[in-house]
Structure formats: C-alpha cells, structure tokens
Amino acid sequence: MTVLWNTEERYGWVAILLHWLMAALILGQFTLGFVMTRTDDQRLAFERIQLHKSIGLTLLALAAVRIVWRLANRQPHLPDLPRAEARAARMVHAVLYALLLVLPLSGWALVSSSVLEIPTMPFGLLVLPNLPLDVSEAAEAFWASVHRWIGWGAIALVCLHVLAALRHHFWLRDNILLRMVGAERRE
DSSP states (O other), X not given: OOOSSOOSSSOOHHHHHHHHHHHHHHHHHHHHHHHHTTOOOHHHHHHHHHHHHHHHHHHXXXXXXXXXXXXXXXXXXXXXXXXXXXXXXXXXXXXXXXHHHHHHHHHHHHHHHOTTOOOBOGGGSOOBOOOSOOOSHHHHHHHHHHHHHHHHHHHHHHHHHHHXXXXXXXXXXXXXXXXXXXXXXXX
C-alpha cells in the first residue's frame, strides 16, 4: 500500500499525484500552446491564450508545491546504475524542476512586455498584475522567443524522461516506473 510520504523504495501518493497531475497539465499546455498560435478566430484565440496562461500559472504554483514536497521528503534510492547514468538522471530531474519554474515565468514575462496589454485573468477570477518589465515590440519578441525555445527544450527533455522510464521498465526491468505509479513488479 502506498503511503503519504516517500520511502526508500517508493514514492508516496502525494508525490505520485503531483507528478501525474503536472504531467497531464504539461501535455495539455504543449498541445494548447501549439493550437492557440494557429487559431485564426480572434475570440477563440483569446480564450485559448487565457486558458494557456491560467494553466501555466497553475503549473507554476504546483511546481513550487512539488519542489517543497521533494525537499521535505527522502527520495527513493535509484537501482544500481552506472555512475554516469545516475548523475545524468539527477541532472535531468534538476533541469526539469527548473523548467517547471522558468517556463511559466517566461510566459508571464511575455504577456507583461506585450504592447497589446491584454490582462492576464487566471480562470476569470482576478486580474494578475504584470511583471515590471519594459513594454515594447522588441521586448515582446524577445520573451516570445525565449518562451518558445524553452518550451521546445522542455518537450525534448520530457520525451527523454519518458523514454528513460520506458527503458527502465521494459529493457532493464527494474522498478523505476512502477514506483511512480504506486505498483510493484511481480517476479
């Protein structure tokens, strides 16, 4: 039975829930970001952009919660891996956590520097103030480029993360993937 807190062998249900909730939201964000930039109908594009911003801010808040939770919990031990592979796994996880913060912040910087000055209204509940950045077409273009490149980099890293988990499950046949779904490998 999976417990609330992580153990040396597995993740607790809070870490598992945060992982898969954020994975689903990130997948949705990638899809929505791609679709919204190709929407011709201005009203529909506005609604999709507001939803994208709302989910992005939700991910930013969840990333903060997840980082605090990770720091407050032990991490399950990695199986016996070559030193370089274990180091690479730790590095990829650190970069993924950084991207969970930087990607939404770069989106916030983008809308804060936009000459259109369209307010950010998370789920229509309030108007979020802009970051104190210069408003200009050049600044908007810069932050749009930063946000786009970080997004593509995040997509690549998420794909690498998924492929590594599948490699562990199907090829190495260890419990790396199973402990993130709360299951155990039966021999």
